Amino acid sequence: MIRRLFVTLLLLGLAGVFAGLVVSYSPDETLNLSARYYAEHTAQDIGAANIVTAIIVTFRGLDTLGEVTVLFLTAAIVGLVLSHGRREGGGSGRELPPAGELLGTGTRLLVPLILLLGAHVFVNGHLTPGGGFQGGAILASAILLLLLTDPLRRISHRLITAIESTAGLVFVGIGVLGIVLAGGFLDNRILPIGNLGELFSAGAIPIIYSFIGLKVGAEFSSMLAHLSETEDL
């Protein structure tokens, strides 16, 4: 009884807070100070058509490095925790029913297209919405589809590790090159900025974002592969 009263009071309080937020909301007429700086300076300083990408990769590039590190730590911890129940060789577990015709054919048809879409999203990150994180997640969903169709399929951990560590090293290497050749860590002007809106423009942003995409895709894939290989706990 007293618990129900407490829950009702809590809900009413939350409703009051959110109602206050909604009622007092008034849309801004102009951009605020930092938003106006980004909107005015991105095109000429960075050369990226997508302002969000310019902020993520260049203005706030260090935060992105931190995010990628957090994701790497998560993947490493998942691998560490799940490595105890590793199934030896494969095929020794319980018998799995074969995947249906629909899933099998659909996977063969869709996986190349999904991989292509993921690559498109992160290569064009400086022109269209999306970028490394979104493209990497799309790549990993193709791997997930493969694992759903055939749970005993083995994805080479050596390949995943190689892709991930190379991508991470290149990302940090380009950042350090920015200190040497341009204005600071992760400065994109180590390459010519080019014309706004072209594929090879915005300096090093397409390269950095492609490697972030590969790294994120490899991290998600390694988590999925570890989950798939674990014996029933």
Add this chain to the structure above:
Amino acid sequence: MILLIAMSLLLSLTIVAAAILAIRGGQSLAISILAAGLVSLLASVQFLLLAAPDVAMTEAAIGSGLTTFLFFFVLGRVRGGEHD
């Protein structure tokens, strides 16, 4: 403008309905997982209406794509034992 606000309100109500379905689930975990995926999918449409296509793509790819399938993956694993 009015149309946009009406669409947003309708979407929000649908999200709440899907979230309630995800919590209740009607005894079936599969329905709960699908409803949770629906919440993420509708949220990504909401982000698109709010002019944040980058966030919408992340939400659609990770929230409604990877997470939903991951839950199904784990559900299949857990089902190996006795029923709950």
